[in-house]
Amino acid sequence: MADAGSWLPTLKTDTPEAGYQLALKLSRMAVKLTQPSAEVRDELRTQYERDSGELIEIAHVVAVNFQTVAAANDYWRSARA
Amino acid sequence: MADAGSWLPTLKTDTPEAGYQLALKLSRMAVKLTQPSAEVRDELRTQYERDSGELIEIAHVVAVNFQTVAAANDYWRSARA
């Protein structure tokens, strides 16, 4: 049963773009749960946002999560184009 | 047959958020089984929790495990939204 108070009530999204945003959220949440301090994460951000290798790796994580979200939505095949 | 005394009795979870927590657990267990010393793991934590590259890589592992858990739960499609 989905929980409206959850940060992840469902994997369903109305559009592919919303699904991509959810993939970003899924990617960030693992970092947040491992490093709960917003202050430390802000410090780290100043580093990785200027490090091409880390930015590429972030894109990799998002790609894996987007696979999951896209499959969960049957690739939005039934959405009207 | 599922074993109630197991750390992994089932891949089924009630909600996507619980599935994400299980993905975190699956990710940590491989480290725990390779490095059984809690003391050493605590030392390592002080390092990786401030290393953006390693935090991103942790998010990567969680993403792969979440794919597995999500598929096992048929993406929680039948859960009530």
Next chain:
Amino acid sequence: MADAGSWLPTLKTDTPEAGYQLALKLSRMAVKLTQPSAEVRDELRTQYERDSGELIEIAHVVAVNFQTVAAANDYWRSARA
């Protein structure tokens, strides 16, 4: 419902090559959303476009996204050859 004003209205493409281009776009978008400054991204490009390790890693991200796009298009099986 697909949104014509979206950068990602659909995962459907007419051809495998167009699907590959979409995979490139999906790969770049995660970087863009993490580092919104075009100026910084241009600086980073001068680095990674001459770094074989990072180019290979870009190819890796594209490969993951192409898996998603290809599955979404049922591998273009019904396309006329």
Next chain:
Amino acid sequence: MADAGSWLPTLKTDTPEAGYQLALKLSRMAVKLTQPSAEVRDELRTQYERDSGELIEIAHVVAVNFQTVAAANDYWRSARA
């Protein structure tokens, strides 16, 4: 035909936990087949078991193999909970 004398007679396991153990075995076997010397592997272990980056990467490999084992067991859906 499965071979009882094989180190990998089957991908079927009774429980998810046993499946995770098999994923660990699959992960280690590639290392063993590439570096057959137990002595060298023991030396390497003293290094990677204290290197958080390598431990995370081990967890990554286990996650990929667990996907395979979980799919092979249809996610243990028919196991009694």
Next chain:
Amino acid sequence: MADAGSWLPTLKTDTPEAGYQLALKLSRMAVKLTQPSAEVRDELRTQYERDSGELIEIAHVVAVNFQTVAAANDYWRSARA
């Protein structure tokens, strides 16, 4: 509709080996589209072809693309052995 003038008219191949060659092509194309200069790519080649870490990473990208091509061909199950 497939385009005969495309570098990727289809994901179908007659044999697994041809599918593997296509996976190599898919892997290289992302590099080519990111670094269009053949001269620079030739320089980079002299580096990565003697760097075991990068060669392994290339094998990783090919493996991901081969998954896609193999699925697109239903693993060549109907091919005559």
Next chain:
Amino acid sequence: MADAGSWLPTLKTDTPEAGYQLALKLSRMAVKLTQPSAEVRDELRTQYERDSGELIEIAHVVAVNFQTVAAANDYWRSARA
């Protein structure tokens, strides 16, 4: 149509262990096709076979290829145990 003279005539194997061996072969072939010199590959081997990070990464590539081979064989479900 499968080609008996091919290094990859089929993805079918009789057992999971043979499938794992095929995954190793698929992993090595990408390296071989990128670095055709056996002499250079032998030099590189002396390095990566004593580098835990590279050995783990090799295991990663094998894991991805084993996913493909296992799926191609329907996880050897119909094999007699």
